[in-house]
Each structure stands twice: as structure tokens, then as C-alpha cells.
Amino acid sequence: MSLYIGREASKLWKRFCAEIITELNLLAENWKYLLAGIICQYIHGLAARGVHYFHRPGPILQDVGFFLLPELGLDKGYISETVFTFIFLSFFLWTFHPFILKSKKVYTVLVWCRVLAFLVACQILRVITFYSTQLPGPNYHCREGSKLATLPRPDSVHEVLFMNFRGVLYGCGDLIFSSHMIFSLVFVRTYQKYGTRRFIKQCAWLTVVLQSFLIIASRKHYTVDVVVAWYTVNLVVFFIDHKLPEMPDRTGGAALLLPLSKDGRTKEENHKLLNGNSGDPVDWRLRTPVNGKILEDGNNGHADSVMNGV
Known part of the structure; x- marks a missing residue:
């Protein structure tokens, strides 16, 4: 029994080392695309923080989702964030499964190159949209009377360029369309194409639908923010995916x-x-x-x- 376990552990280690070599070769060829995608994530964060300076709280707009879905309340806002974190971490871990599993279908570096391309294209459209029109935020910290609803004029460039974690969580003004939905839909569509477990695919789509309702019920976005994300992200991914070269078998x-x-x-x-x-x-x-x-x-x-x- 111990001999069998030792032999299997040796095989796993050899597969892991071989995968490292393969991915390093791919990384050497594609690091520029990965770096550009990561830099664009930072720029998107700066843009979202920048529009917060322009945000002015006001009466919450009439919304059919707010009328149909019960309000979860401030103390239950973590539920939608928990669902999003689960989707994000699950996909992140799946992209590294070739390092340990025999059934290797994708290359980790190439998967992330495609994912970042989808994210950047969607985020460019998002930035253009929420800078075109600033809506009064429906989230609790964006409403009238909240100290976080508006940001004071920055004292230095350092304050604008170096975002803190609090600023990411308590942003206002970057509404149309939902960034959480961008990430979730891109991840699920990628697994839909390259994943192999049909049951997981079905569960993933159900989870994204559930997250859509939770975002509205938590009053983090208007219904239009979620609806626009559903058709925009799917269309962007569809067209870009056909333009990019297919990953090698x-x-x-x-x-x-x-x-x-x-x-x-x-x-x-x-x-x-x-x-x-x-x-x-x-x-x-x-x-x-x-x-x-x-x-x-x-x-x-x-x-x-x-x-x-x-």
C-alpha cells in the first residue's frame, strides 16, 4: 500500500513539474498580454474611483426590481458578496487544475489571456457608460445623509492613484453596468466552453442568475445595471472569442x-x-x-x- 502511494505521489510530482515547464514557456511568450490585462484592471479601478468624486446622492430611481424583490437590508448585504467570492475563487482554482489532474484540457496562461481580453473589453464599455451619466446610487452608503456618498476633493495625486480597500468596497456612481456581473459572466462562459462537467456548468449558470437577484435585492445596483450586463457581456465575449485564435489542443x-x-x-x-x-x-x-x-x-x-x- 505504501509503495502504491509513493508511486502515485511520484507521478503527481512529475506531472506538476512538467506542467510548470510548459506554462513557463507559454508565460515567456504571452507575459505582455497578461501584464496589459492586469494594468487595465488597475485603470478600471481608478476610473471607478474617479466617478465617485462626481457622484451626488439623490432620491432612489423607480425600479421594477426593487418593487418585485424584497430588500435584504444592510445587515445581509454580505450574501451577494459571498456568492460572488465563491464564483471568483472557484474559477480561479479551476484554471490551475492542469497542474495536478490528468485530464488536462486547457493551458492556464492561455485561459487567463482570453479572460483578461474579455474583461478589458467589457470594462472599457462600462467606463464609457457610467461616465456618460451618473445615477444616484441605490446602495446604503450612497444615499442622502451618508458621509460616504460623496468624496471630498483630493489633496494630492497620491490620494487618487493609490486606492485603498475601503474605496473599492464603498464606491458610488459606477452603476451601469455591474462589474460583479462582468466577472461572473466571463468566468461562467469560459468554463462553459472549456470545462468538462455538465452538472457544474448548469450549477454555474444558476449561481449567476441567483447572484443577479441578490445584487438587486441588496440594492447595490438598479435592475438596468444587471440587465445591461447580461446582454453586453455575452455579446462582447461572443464576438471577441471568434476573433481570438483558438487555444491549441x-x-x-x-x-x-x-x-x-x-x-x-x-x-x-x-x-x-x-x-x-x-x-x-x-x-x-x-x-x-x-x-x-x-x-x-x-x-x-x-x-x-x-x-x-x-
């Missing part, structure tokens, strides 16, 4: 991304190492996408039949 591309080792191992052997210890053609066949799409669990038998001409 792990079966055919993994070996090309791995360098030859010093002891003369071939690329084919490195490929076997990256995908576990099998190296069995049947195992490769199960990983091969049909028509360039990632197969979900339960469809592997159909793929075998198609590829064998049956």
Missing part, C-alpha cells in the same frame, strides 16, 4: 511546448509525462476534441465511435 500541442530534457527524452515521452503515465493511444483518443470542442463527461463513447468511423 492539449493532445497535439503539449509535446511541442515541452523542451527536450538533458537525458535525451523525446518530446513524445514528455507529452506522456504531461498527461500522466498512460501513454496509451486509447487515453489520447478520449482527450481529443471533436470539431475543436472540449468534450463533456458522458460524451467520450460517442467520440470513440466517430473517430473510428462507426
Whole structure:
């Protein structure tokens, strides 16, 4: 028993090291895109803080969502944030699953390049929209009488450029459209395309729908902010995804991304190492996408039949 555990641990460590080499090679080629995407996240944060200086509290606008959904109250506002945190962390951890699991379908670096491209495009539209018209914020700290509803004129550039955590949580004015929905929809659509668990996909979409209702019930956004996010993000992701080059298939591309080792191992052997210890053609066949799409669990038998001409 101990021999079996030790052998499996050794295989896991070898797969992990091989994946590190592969991802470092991809990172060396694509670091500029990742860095640009991260910088744009910071710029988006600055823009959201900047519009807070222009925000003026006023009467809450008439909203059908506020009429239909009961108000959760200030003490239950954490519920929607908890759901969003769950979505964010779940997707983040999933993007690193190739480092430990045999069923490698994606490359972590390439997934984040695509995700950041989607986020940046949506956030550019968001910044243009909420700077065009500032609505009175419906959130509790943005209402009349709250000290956080308006920001005093900044005393220095340092105060504007270096945001604190409190400023991120208690922003006002950046309403149309919801940033939480941008991240959630981009993550779920990415998993919809590259994930393999059909049940998780269904649960992910239900969770995003639930988050939409919770955001409105928490009075963090108007209904229009959520509705606009639903069709804008989906359309942006759809069009950009068709413009970006498709990610290489792990079966055919993994070996090309791995360098030859010093002891003369071939690329084919490195490929076997990256995908576990099998190296069995049947195992490769199960990983091969049909028509360039990632197969979900339960469809592997159909793929075998198609590829064998049956």
C-alpha cells in the first residue's frame, strides 16, 4: 500500500513539474498580454474611483426590481458578496487544475489571456457608460445623509492613484453596468466552453442568475445595471472569442511546448509525462476534441465511435 502511494505521489510530482515547464514557456511568450490585462484592471479601478468624486446622492430611481424583490437590508448585504467570492475563487482554482489532474484540457496562461481580453473589453464599455451619466446610487452608503456618498476633493495625486480597500468596497456612481456581473459572466462562459462537467456548468449558470437577484435585492445596483450586463457581456465575449485564435489542443500541442530534457527524452515521452503515465493511444483518443470542442463527461463513447468511423 505504501509503495502504491509513493508511486502515485511520484507521478503527481512529475506531472506538476512538467506542467510548470510548459506554462513557463507559454508565460515567456504571452507575459505582455497578461501584464496589459492586469494594468487595465488597475485603470478600471481608478476610473471607478474617479466617478465617485462626481457622484451626488439623490432620491432612489423607480425600479421594477426593487418593487418585485424584497430588500435584504444592510445587515445581509454580505450574501451577494459571498456568492460572488465563491464564483471568483472557484474559477480561479479551476484554471490551475492542469497542474495536478490528468485530464488536462486547457493551458492556464492561455485561459487567463482570453479572460483578461474579455474583461478589458467589457470594462472599457462600462467606463464609457457610467461616465456618460451618473445615477444616484441605490446602495446604503450612497444615499442622502451618508458621509460616504460623496468624496471630498483630493489633496494630492497620491490620494487618487493609490486606492485603498475601503474605496473599492464603498464606491458610488459606477452603476451601469455591474462589474460583479462582468466577472461572473466571463468566468461562467469560459468554463462553459472549456470545462468538462455538465452538472457544474448548469450549477454555474444558476449561481449567476441567483447572484443577479441578490445584487438587486441588496440594492447595490438598479435592475438596468444587471440587465445591461447580461446582454453586453455575452455579446462582447461572443464576438471577441471568434476573433481570438483558438487555444491549441492539449493532445497535439503539449509535446511541442515541452523542451527536450538533458537525458535525451523525446518530446513524445514528455507529452506522456504531461498527461500522466498512460501513454496509451486509447487515453489520447478520449482527450481529443471533436470539431475543436472540449468534450463533456458522458460524451467520450460517442467520440470513440466517430473517430473510428462507426
